[in-house]
Amino acid sequence: MENPSILVKYSAPAREPHGERDYSRLTAVSQPALHCDRQDPQFLRGRCLPGCALALTLLAGTAHAACGSAIHPYVVQGPGEASPMEGETVTATGTVTAVTPDLRGFFIQGPTDGDPRTSEALFIFSPERAVEIGRQVAVTGEVKEFHGLTELTAVRRVTDCGPGEMPEPVLLGSPAEPLENMRVRIPESIIVDNYRLFDVGELVVADGTHEWTLEDASNERRLQEIPWGLPQDPTLVANGNRVGELTGVLTWRWNRWVILPDEPLTIEPADWTIQPPENSQLRLVSFNIENLFSGLHGDFSHSRGAGSAAEWARQRQKVASALQALDADLLLLQEMEHDQGSGSEVLAEMAALIASRGGRHYEAIAPSVRPGDDAITNAFLYDPERLQPEGELQRIESDPRPALIQAFTRLDSGATVEVINVHMKSRGHNCDHLCKAERAEEMELIMTWLGAQDEQPFRLLGGDFNTLTGESLWAPLVDAGWQRLDVEAPTYWFRGRAQQLDHIWLHSAPAGISGQVQPGHAEMPPLPYLHPLYDPQSPWGASDHNPVILHW
Missing domain, CATH: 3.60.10.10 (Endonuclease/exonuclease/phosphatase)
Incomplete structure (x- = not known):
């Protein structure tokens, strides 16, 4: 029996930037060796000599190496407001926590370094890349401070590293900078400003010490529906109503901190019933x-x-x-x-x-x-x-x-x-x-x-x-x-x-x-x-x- 070779299969995504390949999609399967060269149609079908197989196996290994050697977001973020690596090209890895097409990118979050001054998450500005929430990815791109938001841009490669571990939301407080782009939670809050809800999808809540703006992560104007998985009843989003624990990604937009909720909101509507006094005659x-x-x-x-x-x-x-x-x-x-x-x-x-x-x-x-x-x-x-x-x-x-x-x-x-x-x-x-x-x-x-x-x-x-x-x-x-x-x-x-x-x-x-x-x-x-x-x-x-x- 002939020595087995390797069948190397590449599963192309529906949309892939021209000239680029995500080598995490390579899979190897045992296959009887066939003697062919690069011009042989058999090669083009993925049947290779052992030497060819080895070369492609090494390419797949390079993609997985990107996952193992990538740095964590806290290294990019650093302990200050701006990244110490601004302008550098890096490969960072983390779990995808939110995908925001209208913001033209997605968020990743990695493990903590134990330093309360550093954020564990990044925004990835990459309009063309399709990723899934909950997957771990390695992203190669340039570190940039975009109007105060630390992000990776000019993305060259996004590698799927397999299932990721969704980070638990942390309690939101002040200062917020160390929590930039991270999953956060507010135990309870009250709606205090809904003026721009149906204009630009904003709702302001107060937790007793701070006010936070919730956004629907879209650029849509003149909203026709209430976002965040709520019933379509405007009385639910009235000022003064209580909001149960909410979770979402904290980010910086338009010179303010914004939360992008990632779970449906729970709201307790106020009772507007009033009873007149018993002696009321007029x-x-x-x-x-x-x-x-x-x-x-x-x-x-x-x-x-x-x-x-x-x-x-x-x-x-x-x-x-x-x-x-x-x-x-x-x-x-x-x-x-x-x-x-x-x-x-x-x-x-x-x-x-x-x-x-x-x-x-x-x-x-x-x-x-x-x-x-x-x-x-x-x-x-x-x-x-x-x-x-x-x-x-x-x-x-x-x-x-x-x-x-x-x-x-x-x-x-x-x-x-x-x-x-x-x-x-x-x-x-x-x-x-x-x-x-x-x-x-x-x-x-x-x-x-x-x-x-x-x-x-x-x-x-x-x-x-x-x-x-x-x-x-x-x-x-x-x-x-x-x-x-x-x-x-x-x-x-x-x-x-x-x-x-x-x-x-x-x-x-x-x-x-x-x-x-x-x-x-x-x-x-x-x-x-x-x-x-x-x-x-x-x-x-x-x-x-x-x-x-x-x-x-």
Whole structure:
């Protein structure tokens, strides 16, 4: 019998860079020797002389040697922020922990060196290489610091070294640099900022000491679905919801630390149900309903809210759902569209819609002459079976949105309240110190008007003041004997901070009055009106503000 030779088989991947071979794909099988040379078709089929077999066996051995002689990621990372090997070509090995096509690469992580200053992982910028999570690979490439991220680039070869050992996630803390590109975990956290979730796939969580940004590892814009294996329910990703233990790869993107979750998130939704006090007989609500623009006469060119008839149809249904759920006797509304003087067209449409849904039959009070020159104004909706308006609607010519004043008498008791509906200048306008001086001028006009009026048995000043609880704006009210309705709950979220911008102040208030804030609006991620997850029949997320409720 002839001496056996070696059948050397090369399994080419579906896509392989031209002129390159991954020699870990070579396999050797015993085969009877055949006498052939390189020009013989038998050679091209993989049947070789012992000498040829030896040469190819050595090539396979070279590939496996790359796995055994490669350095670990901690050598490349070093103990500082930048790699001590920047600019060098190295071969590093580790287990693939994440594959991110939109980031044009993948992450590898190796064993620890016991030095808390060094990371055990690298990002491999290699758009053309196909690797699998859980496989150990050896990567030859150039060490580079890409905007602060240590990575291998200009990759020459990726060798599959067989099954790898998936590293356990380590507890994420500060400083984060020694954990760059590694698997990390956060035991428990709270969602604090979802503003960019459906824009760029970001969600910010806080673990009690730090805030961390979760990303979906894609470059997709205008997300149509909630990522991370979650049910497609926007209330799950509301600010304030608790997130169970999460794991993922920590990396550096856009000058900040980002976690790419590698397991489905578990989220405990908050309970937004509130119970009114037992002695509540009348409910007054102040609510900024966020740019309610109907596109009067079909013109949406100047709308701050809905940009088309289709969007308006969905927005008005959701706002009607929210207002119906509040079940208020009196609504102080802000951010209604100015409709060129009629003052009630949008309101009348909303009132009719609420009634058609089985809600109260509201009547509207709005200026008959357009007050001010801003695109939005304030207005009232009241239940005529519970309240009777007294006198004419008045206004204080404060800029940019005049405050509106209307007195109401309770039909059950005959008690009267004079209500001042306010929407002060936004904190985001182009003026110094978040426009504090401009709001102080508005408050001065209100105090001057109040000082010129006859005393009333009960006055209420409510609305969106764009002012935090502890600011100096309130000093004139306090000095004049006004008291703020005691509610300690956020009405607005901004960049991860829960704030109270909406308030109700009382003067000569009767006993037994109490207050609440209805959550479920400001906490929700913003969604375009035509987004598939925007539910017009759900009351949640109708505005970027939460309403303040007074029980009387």
